[in-house]
Amino acid sequence: MNRCKNIASSLLVAAIICTTMSCKEEQGTFNVEVYETSAAGNNLTRVTPFEIKDSTTVITINENITYQKITGFGGAFTESSAYLLNRLSKKNKDSIIDAYFSNRGANYSLTRTHMNSCDFSLSQYSYSPVVDDMELEHFTIQEDRDDLIPMIKDAMAASDDGFKIFASPWTAAPWMKDNNHWVGGKLLPKYYDTWALFFSKYIDAYEAEGIPIW
Known part of the structure; x- marks a missing residue:
């Protein structure tokens, strides 16, 4: 990273x-x-x-025939983008948020964010920082509170129609993996239940912040 x-x-x-x-x-x-x-x-x-x-080719769209449904269009909330956004003036920050999320702009309808750090984070971190915390008693989303969560809330406030958010992890914490590193490796079977609990706790934690995960 x-x-x-x-x-x-x-x-x-x-x-x-x-x-x-x-x-x-x-x-x-x-x-x-x-x-x-x-x-x-x-x-x-x-x-x-x-x-x-351009003078002879005609593309005709038959609106009476439909195929798969498109859920939405959008982009990703990342810690680094939120970090940079937070260093702008309020006027410029609001202008950028509006350009992506309001009806006056792109009106994004589908977004993604990362669970734990990702390759667009400022550092490597996990919501499960304590080794062998099988029940995740020390689970925390504190790392997201300075920049990432405020950015998502600002986007939600600017969106007239609302948007869906899905979340995905780049990796489990190193202590859950067979190589004990951030990059590469595989989740150890003994942590399967812990990793499932991790997802549940993440969804609950973001829900408590007023951010529902789709």
């Missing part, structure tokens, strides 16, 4: 797009070059290009 304080991570990390497109216009024709990235993100493979002729 890194201390991500640069502006590239300054607010919301939206959906990851698996293709890169390069377009150039030549005499009314848009030539689109498409590249697929590798899973590791370090290799580009060019896909056979195609043409869109």
Whole structure:
């Protein structure tokens, strides 16, 4: 994990797009070059290009035929984005929140946040900091109170239609894993029940903050 304080991570990390497109216009024709990235993100493979002729090509949407339902569009709440947002003036912070969450802006409807720290956190931390605390008596979301929770609450207040939040962990605490490290490793079977309890406590803790997890 890194201390991500640069502006590239300054607010919301939206959906990851698996293709890169390069377009150039030549005499009314848009030539689109498409590249697929590798899973590791370090290799580009060019896909056979195609043409869109703006004067002759017509795309028709049949509104009477529906397929899968889209739950929503949005991005992620992360500690580093919340940290940076908190260092802006109230006017600028409100403007950014409105741009993403109000009806005057993008009106995000689906969001994600991280359980424990993630790769967009300022440090590595867990809500279960005490080794072998099987019943999670020392469970705490204190690390989220300075920046992350206030950002989510500000977004909820700015949203006219409301939005769903789902949460996911990047890793369990190192003491629950076979390699005893933040990165890599596997959850040890003896901690399966503890890890399930971790999810339950997290949902309850955020609910107590007035933040329901979808």
